[in-house]
Amino acid sequence: MVKCRLLLMLLLLVFFWQGACQARATELGGDFTLTDHNGETFNLMQLRGKVVLLFFGYTYCPDICPTELSNIAAVFNALEDRGAEVSGLFISLDPKRDTPDVLRDYTGYFSDNLLGLTGEQGDIDSVAAKYQVKYRRHEKADGRYTLDHSANLYVVDKEGRLTTVVPYGLPPEHVLQVVRDLLASGS
Numbered sequence: 001m002v003k004c005r006l007l008l009m010l011l012l013l014v015f016f017w018q019g020a021c022q023a024r025a026t027e028l029g030g031d032f033t034l035t036d037h038n039g040e041t042f043n044l045m046q047l048r049g050k051v052v053l054l055f056f057g058y059t060y061c062p063d064i065c066p067t068e069l070s071n072i073a074a075v076f077n078a079l080e081d082r083g084a085e086v087s088g089l090f091i092s093l094d095p096k097r098d099t100p101d102v103l104r105d106y107t108g109y110f111s112d113n114l115l116g117l118t119g120e121q122g123d124i125d126s127v128a129a130k131y132q133v134k135y136r137r138h139e140k141a142d143g144r145y146t147l148d149h150s151a152n153l154y155v156v157d158k159e160g161r162l163t164t165v166v167p168y169g170l171p172p173e174h175v176l177q178v179v180r181d182l183l184a185s186g187s
Contacts, residue, residue, distance in 0.1 A: 029154065029162030032127040034091065037104035037116035044089075044160060051086045051182050052156035053175070056133045057149060058094035059106045064151045064168065065090075066110075072153070073111040074172040075179060082183055085158075088114040093135045093149055095124055131162075157182055 036042040044052070053072050057065035072088050079086060090107055092098035095118045098106075103116025118124070128135065135149035151168035155178055164178050 028131050028165070029156065030130045031160065032123075032130065034117040034119040034123060034127065035100060037100045037107060037118075039100045042115070042117055044156070047087050047089075047156075048160055049085075049158050051158060051179055052154075053086065053088045053179070054091065054131070054154040054156060055089070055151075056091045056093055056128060056131070056135070057151070058092050058147055059098050059102055060094065060146070061149075064149075068151060068153060068168065069107070069110040069114065071172040071175065072114065075176045076111050076113045078172070078176050079179065082180075083113060085183055086113065086179055089117055090114055091117045091124070091127060093124060093128065093133070093147055095119060095121055155179065155182070158186070 031044045033041060033043045053075065055065075055068055055072065057068070059065070069088075069090060076083050076086065076088070088111060090103070092103060098116070098118050100116070100118060103118060107114040107116040119127075127133075131154055133150050133152075135147050137145050137147055139145050153166040153168070153175060154162055155164040155166065155175070157163045163182065166175055166178065
């Protein structure tokens with residue numbers, strides 16, 4: 001009985017959290033221009049007509065980024081014939097190390113549907129602010145550094161509107177359902 005109550009409470013929490021994230025998503029997001037992993041200018045408007053999974057991170061990230069990008073790849077794989085209607089974007093918060101070549105190699109490990117993006121630090125900061133992404137650089141004595149960063153996944157509909165912010169740690173099945181719902185609604 002206690003397990004059933006806990007499960008029900010957890011399900012309600014996830015339901016209300018998703019609703020809160022969807023409401024918050026209306027205040028976030030927007031178009032931006034960066035450089036893609038092929039060295040070409042990229043604008044979010046180029047993906048109108050597709051659902052977009054957007055994640056911010058960096059290639060030297062030891063755990064969160066590869067985990068989330070693997071989850072995004074799992075969503076692409078599960079979509080099968082609808083996969084062409086969905087694209088993934090990985091925006092680097094570390095343009096100093098994450099050059100287009102580095103991003104191309106890195107995203108290639110996960111999915112061909114994933115495009116790495118970089119730019120000047122000011123451009124990255126501007127895009128991060130639009131999506132309320134928080135990050136901070138930690139310098140080490142030997143000159144190396146790491147980044148702490150928020151790890152939400154942003155889901156953008158076919159019209160370019162941010163519809164859902166998925167907190168880190170939810171399973172790929174949750175993201176898959178969000179994407180399927182958007183595809184079914186035509187948004």
